[in-house]
Each structure stands twice: as C-alpha cells, then as structure tokens.
Amino acid sequence: MNQVWIAIVAIIVAPLIGGLLAGIDRKITARLQGRYGPPLIQPFYDFFKLLGKTRIATSRTQFIWLYGYLIFMIAALVMLVLKQDLLLLVFLLGFAGISFVLAGFSCKSPYSHFGANRELLQILAYEPVLLLMALGVFATNGSFMISEIFESSTPLLAKLWPIFIALLVVLTIKMRKSPFDISTSHHGHQELVKGIMTEISGPYYALVTLTEWYELVLVLGLIALFWANPLWVEILIALAAFVLELIIDNINARMTAGWMVRFTWAVGLVLCILNIAYLYFMKGVS
Amino acid sequence: MGIIRASQIKSPWILHFDNSSCNGCDIEVLACLTPLYDVERFGMVNMGNPKHADVLVVTGPVNYRTARVLKNLYSQVPDPKMVIAVGTCACSGGVFHNCYNILGGVDKVLPVDVYVPGCAARPEAIIDGVVLALQKLAKAVGVAK
Numbered sequence A: 001m002n003q004v005w006i007a008i009v010a011i012i013v014a015p016l017i018g019g020l021l022a023g024i025d026r027k028i029t030a031r032l033q034g035r036y037g038p039p040l041i042q043p044f045y046d047f048f049k050l051l052g053k054t055r056i057a058t059s060r061t062q063f064i065w066l067y068g069y070l071i072f073m074i075a076a077l078v079m080l081v082l083k084q085d086l087l088l089l090v091f092l093l094g095f096a097g098i099s100f101v102l103a104g105f106s107c108k109s110p111y112s113h114f115g116a117n118r119e120l121l122q123i124l125a126y127e128p129v130l131l132l133m134a135l136g137v138f139a140t141n142g143s144f145m146i147s148e149i150f151e152s153s154t155p156l157l158a159k160l161w162p163i164f165i166a167l168l169v170v171l172t173i174k175m176r177k178s179p180f181d182i183s184t185s186h187h188g189h190q191e192l193v194k195g196i197m198t199e200i201s202g203p204y205y206a207l208v209t210l211t212e213w214y215e216l217v218l219v220l221g222l223i224a225l226f227w228a229n230p231l232w233v234e235i236l237i238a239l240a241a242f243v244l245e246l247i248i249d250n251i252n253a254r255m256t257a258g259w260m261v262r263f264t265w266a267v268g269l270v271l272c273i274l275n276i277a278y279l280y281f282m283k284g285v286s
Numbered sequence B: 001m002g003i004i005r006a007s008q009i010k011s012p013w014i015l016h017f018d019n020s021s022c023n024g025c026d027i028e029v030l031a032c033l034t035p036l037y038d039v040e041r042f043g044m045v046n047m048g049n050p051k052h053a054d055v056l057v058v059t060g061p062v063n064y065r066t067a068r069v070l071k072n073l074y075s076q077v078p079d080p081k082m083v084i085a086v087g088t089c090a091c092s093g094g095v096f097h098n099c100y101n102i103l104g105g106v107d108k109v110l111p112v113d114v115y116v117p118g119c120a121a122r123p124e125a126i127i128d129g130v131v132l133a134l135q136k137l138a139k140a141v142g143v144a145k
Helices: A002-032 A042-052 A060-081 A086-105 A110-141 A146-151 A156-174 A203-227 A231-251 A257-285 B002-008 B024-031 B064-076 B088-092 B123-141
Strands: B013-018 B045-047 B055-059 B082-086 B102-104 B114-116
Touching: A002 A042, A002 A060, A002 A203, A002 A231, A042 A203, A042 B002, A060 A086, A060 A203, A086 A110, A086 A203, A110 A146, A110 A156, A110 A257, A156 A203, A156 A231, A156 A257, A203 A231, B002 B123, B013 B024, B013 B064, B024 B055, B024 B082, B024 B123, B055 B064, B055 B088, B055 B123, B082 B088, B082 B123, B088 B114, B114 B123
Parallel strands: B013 B045, B013 B055, B055 B082, B082 B114
Antiparallel strands: none
C-alpha cells in the first residue's frame, strides 16, 4: 500500500517540479542573454493556455501515440521512484521515445517527418549510452535493481564517473538543448517549422509538454542515482547537472544530426565501454 | 475553467507574417524580441508555426498573391486567436493603396482586432498593440479587470 502512495505522489509532484525547472530554465537563459525573462511560472501559463485551445486533428493515430508517450514515461518514472529494475526502466524510456517518433510519422507533413527522422537519430545516439549505463551499474553492484544502489555505501560516481559524463551528454539530448537541439527546433523556431512538433497543437502540445516535464525529472533522477546517499547530495548533484546543461545550452551553437551521432558514439560510447571493461578487468585481477 | 482563461492572456504566442511590406515594420517586430524590449517578459514567444500561435501579427499591404497565403495561415491558427495589423500599410494600404496589385489593408481579408499605425510602427507601439489585443481577449473570455 505504501508503494502505491509513493507512486501517486511521484506522478503528481514530478510535473510540478518539471514545470518549475522549465521556468528556471527560461529565466536563467534570459538573464544569460541580458534579458529580464518571463515569470517563473510561465511554463504553467503556457500549459493551461494550450489546454484551452481548440483541437485540430490532422491524424487520429497521432493522438494514440502521444498518449503512449505519456504513459510509458510515467511508467518509467514509477519504476524509478519504486526503486525497481534499471534495465527495464531504460527499455520503457525507449518505448516512450519510439511512441513519440511514431506520432511524428503518423501525419503527412514533411516537416513532421523530418523531425521524426531526427528524433530517431537522437534515440540512436543516446539509447546505447543508457543501456551501457545499466550494464555499468550491474558491473559494480551485481544487480540491475535501483534499491541495491541505495543500499551500497560508496556512491556509484566513484567507479562510474566516465559513464556519468556520458549521461550528462544524454541529458542534453533529452532536454533538446544546444548543441543537440535537433528534432524540435526548441530555440530556432523557424527552422523545419517546429520539427516533430509541427502537427501537434493545442491540448496535444500541452500533453507533450507534460511528458517532457516527466522526462526531465526522470533523467535528472537517473543522474541523481550516481550519488544516492544521502538525499541532499542526490538533489544537489541533479540540480548541478541541470544548471550545467543551461550553461552548455547558452554557450553552444546548434550542430547537425550527423555530428550528434558521431559525437555521442565517439565520446559517450567509448567512455562507457572503457569504464565497463576496466570494472571487469579489476574484478578478474582481485 | 478559470485557470485556463486566466492563462490565455498570460502567454500570447506570436506568428509574424510579412505581406508585401518594405521590411521596416518587420525589423521593428523583431526588435521587440531583443534584450532592450524583451517581450518574453509578458510570455510572448515568436513562433514559426501557425498551429502553435495565438496572435497573428501582420505587416505590409495585402496583395493578390499574399491574400491567399494570409487566409490559409489564419485558418490554421487554433481559436481563440487575435489579428494585429502593424504599420500604416497593414492598416490601410498606406502609400501603396492605389497600386494595381494591392487589395488594401489587412482588414480587406481578415477580421482585424487591433490596428497599430506608424511608418514604421515603433516597438513600444507594437507591444502596446499586443497588450490591447490581450485586453480585448480578456473581455471576450470574461476575465477583464
């Protein structure tokens, strides 16, 4: 019964945190650009405004995939807060990403198709890193369970810092920030119209925004796992990663999709594989 | 739903369309986004997609070719929506009003909510126009103060 309550609280609180973080994001970005910036709760205004707009249906299939995106993302978040299997969480996150891509492909707009193609490239870039992260956790703890991470006395960061760096790159891709602002044109509103979001409007745009807030909290939660005890360090490390992403976003130009895949595979994947190989090598020696 | 209606006047997303303007007003519209004026303070974001927009900001006189495009864009903006004509040309046709290819102001094609005169309209005037449009919207949805 206790677990059910934890899950319900997480489902309610996560979008509030995500929306507030999005507000902080817009405020800090504005200040870095020498502007005053919108109010802190502006993302909530945008969200409720979008709920009040009329629905324009270009494809009904798209709505089903968008609901799938939300539900898989919530399921992944519930897995995290209930300290379940990390590998399964990564697969759920993958299902969520694929649902979003299929939403983009299910209408006829070429801009939407371009965005969906680029979203697929993003998944190609970050999914191996996430899988190898789960494998790295298995190599240190001997289990995929997140509860095991909380029980061990040394933080994961001590042994898995190269994977942690790779995960920071994944956070940038997941937050759709420069230099990986590829599929939705988060800042460049006029490029590709709006990428995968082109045909998603009104209440369904609000739905995607909600899912992005869940996603942000989820990925920050994965980053926080790297220093699971005590709780305040966990929160601090997630916030530090978030602020770091904002700075990276503001000092970088946007790159191409091909560059993104080459970069994440050359740096992220190599870091992960070296890390895991080193862990198994040390195990063999001792 | 009070919260939805209250939010509708807090986050106007703008779609900027240039009919056949001399680019003077367009530059002033873009000037609103710079750090000096920073319209994002009021939640305004310049969108490139009519399906995400709330406010259609139109500059320049309507000619026979752009009238079709303008109608198309307007029909893609989901309700509730507002149209603002920025600059003298968009209001009445301006110096082009007698030209053989010009229909006239934006109101020949679309229902215009706010006219922002000026050649070119100053950024302060454009921001004022958007605020006026939001007040009109607030009255329409019933959250006027």
